[in-house]
Amino acid sequence: MTLLQSTMLMLTASCALLLIGFSARESRWGPALMMLGIVGSLLIIAYNIYEQLPAR
Numbered sequence: 001m002t003l004l005q006s007t008m009l010m011l012t013a014s015c016a017l018l019l020i021g022f023s024a025r026e027s028r029w030g031p032a033l034m035m036l037g038i039v040g041s042l043l044i045i046a047y048n049i050y051e052q053l054p055a056r
Helices: 003-023 030-052
Strands: none
Touching (some): 003 030
């Protein structure tokens, strides 16, 4: 599996968590799933930015 495929798989999982959490926003665990999806997406973005930084 290439880096692009693994990144897209993780992004798909994060978006699925956002979708499921938003659909269940009235329940107790809905907002927690949305927060987990947001944090997952931000971690993917932060990791890709970190990889683009020049080595010291």
